[in-house]
Amino acid sequence: MTNKVIIFSAPSGAGKSTIVNHLLKLREELEFSISATSRAPRGQEQHGVEYYFFTADDFRRMIAEEKFVEYEEVYKDRFYGTLKSQVEAQLEKNNILFDVDVKGGCSLKNYYGDRALFVFVQAPSVEELRNRLVGRGDTSPEEMEKRLAKAEYEMTYGNVSLT
Numbered sequence: 001m002t003n004k005v006i007i008f009s010a011p012s013g014a015g016k017s018t019i020v021n022h023l024l025k026l027r028e029e030l031e032f033s034i035s036a037t038s039r040a041p042r043g044q045e046q047h048g049v050e051y052y053f054f055t056a057d058d059f060r061r062m063i064a065e066e067k068f069v070e071y072e073e074v075y076k077d078r079f080y081g082t083l084k085s086q087v088e089a090q091l092e093k094n095n096i097l098f099d100v101d102v103k104g105g106c107s108l109k110n111y112y113g114d115r116a117l118f119v120f121v122q123a124p125s126v127e128e129l130r131n132r133l134v135g136r137g138d139t140s141p142e143e144m145e146k147r148l149a150k151a152e153y154e155m156t157y158g159n160v161s162l163t
Contacts, residue, residue, distance in 0.1 A: 002115065003091045003092075003093075003094055003095045003096070004095045004096075004115055004116065004117065005033075005087075005091070005095070005096050005098060005108065005112050005115060005116045005117070006030070006095060006096065006097050006098065006116070006117045006119065007098040007100065007105045007108050007109060007116055007117065007118045007119065008020050008097065008098060008099050008100075008105075008119050008121060009098075009100055009101065009102050009104070009105025009106075009118065009119070009120055009121070010101075010102070010120060010121035010122070010123060010154070011101075011102070011123050011129060011147075011150065011151030011154040011155060012101070012129070012133065012147045012150070012151060013123065013128075013129040013130075013132040013133045013136075013147070013151070014121045014122070014123035014129065014151075015121055015123075016099050016121045017099050019121065020032065020097050020099045023097060024097065029094055029095055030094060030095050030096070030097050031090050031093065031094040031095070031096050031097070032096070032097050032099070033082060033086070033087060033090065033096045033097065033098045033099075034048065034049070034050070034051060034052060034086065035051055035052070035080055035081065035082055035099075035100065035104075036051065036052040036053075036054060036059070036062075036068070036071075036079075036080070036081045036082070036083055037051045037052070037053060037054070037078075037079060037080050037081075038053075038054055038055060038056040038058075038059045038077060038078060038079040038080075039053075039078050040053070041053055042138060043138070052083065052086075054079075056077040056078075056079060059071075059079040059081070060079075062081075062083075063079075063081075066084075067083060067084060067085070068081040068082060068083060068084060069081075069082040069083070069084050069087055069107075069108065069111050070082050070104050070107035070108055070111060071104075072101070072103050072104055072107075074101070074150075075146060080100075080101070080104065081104075082098070082100070082104065082108065101150075101154070102120070102154040105118055105120070106118075122155065123151065123155060126148055126151060126152050126155070129147075129148060129151050130144070130148055133147060133148075
């Protein structure tokens with residue numbers, strides 16, 4: 001049997017991480033796909049646990065070497081992506097859960113086709129996303145405005161079919 005990829009995608013603050021973490025606790029045959037980023041670790045985040053942390057220059061080099069299934073420069077010098085080697089190794093053992101932004105989710109669905117299930121988590125409103133991000137307490141006002149502007153666009157994907 002071929003293992004599958006299950007992609008949870010939503011704007012920042014919509015609840016996709018909560019859903020993914022709950023599923024991981026319920027089902028041992030599911031494994032989490034750790035994304036790569038060029039941002040600095042927050043709080044107690046560790047390389048290879050929450051993310052793979054790289055410099056923006058390292059990220060650009062790996063893009064040129066085609067090391068990613070998908071990647072995006074979300075903001076200037078702020079990259080996120082999914083490493084091919086990591087996903088392929090995980091797929092040999094288990095089904096994989098992804099927690100990614102909307103553009104990354106669409107790219108993963110296109111890459112894996114019928115092997116992938118794409119789940120879009122619709123946020124109730126931009127104002128509710130703002131409340132959730134404020135409640136986290138880890139986002140600067142400038143970063144929050146960038147995320148909310150992006151979220152407004154991403155919420156339009158709630159009515160799009162990827163089949």
